[in-house]
Amino acid sequence: MDSKIEPRVGTAFDREMMQRCLTLARRALGRTAPNPLVGAVVVQDGKIVGEGFHPGAGQPHAEVFALKAAGDRAQGATVYVSLEPCNHYGRTPPCTEALIAAGVAKVVVGMVDPNPLVAGGGVARLRSAGIEVVVGVEEADCRQLNEGFIHRMVYQRPFGIFKYAMTLDGKIATTSGHSAWITNPAAREEVQQLRIACDAIIVGGNTVRIDNPRLTIRQIDAPNPLRVVMSRTLDLPTTAHLWQTETVSTLVMTQAGANPDMQMLLRDRGVEILELDSLTPTAAMAHLYQRGCLSVLWECGGTLAAEAIAQGTVQKIFAFIAPKIIGGSTAPTPVGDLGFTQMTQAITLERVQWRTVGSDCLMEGYLPSRESGVGSRESGDKGDKGEES
């Protein structure tokens, strides 16, 4: 929805405080899975007297940190929090009871918690204790920050993001497979930020063979996502950056019984191996859900990307477009065969945003939900210049 016509909830001060909550919440980007990113502030007489954010699963919630920082000044205060306070015993006790015990007068909530264990119960509990509650301040921004958490809660699957970089003529590499670099340094820095916000990155075997990526975060103290390789054959190089697992973990998903010698070699290097009965994007995402991932970044080639899209495991696309032309009728393109023959079958992205990053363009957009008709295939072909999985 256009933000200009979206009804605004709360005063300008409320919105400013909620934006402060979101800024605080972002400090834990990439560290909270399977929990959400949450920030909270306590305001007394128009001044912030306590702030907090949720640092990660198993640790106290944002509200608890903010109340602790406020101390006695929480009595009669207004608490702003980007996600509805919980009213259940999880790894930590309910925040509703902490807010009630602190004697706060009002709670301003960014969005209702999609967790079925909360889902409005936190708001109801606060109101039943006589606390004034306002819901929906800066809701769109609160939802955007936690789109991975929301998707995970609603669909019991991680939120899938497909990121690629292509030339102006639609290629992701030359005919020889060379692709370093399509985009400019500023765009590559954007990719670093995107990786920090994700819990896992998936590539296929071809990416390991051709690009030998590191898939690491260069920023000191930033979290590294789990690196995941999908390979049916395990026909992979014996030395690769991804097999260096001292500081960042790598998981190789393969087909049951594949290449036992390679499995042993990889295990010796500290790589975790997961054998699946059927190695599909759906199965890979189901496993990553079980591991607690909120957002998963697909950084794969065209064939695996087409499978991932067709199976509904991609919800959002980040496409970098560089003003370069390399030609080549067999040069690989971002998405392999989807089986479409008519333009009417095209997947039209929604909520699309374009911006420039240095000399490159970045398009962010969402795939329509599965109900609107993207076909489902359980396995893709391999053999084009795309990705073996």
Ligand SMILES: Nc1nc(O)c(N)c(N[C@@H]2O[C@H](COP(=O)(O)O)[C@@H](O)[C@H]2O)n1
């Ligand atoms: N309001 C709020 N603030 C936080 O800081 C949070 N982490 C949450 N999380 C909600 O509670 C569930 C996790 O509970 P435990 O950490 O296991 O106790 C999480 O799924 C959210 O629903 N909420």
Ligand SMILES: [Zn+2]
């Ligand atoms: Zn809580």
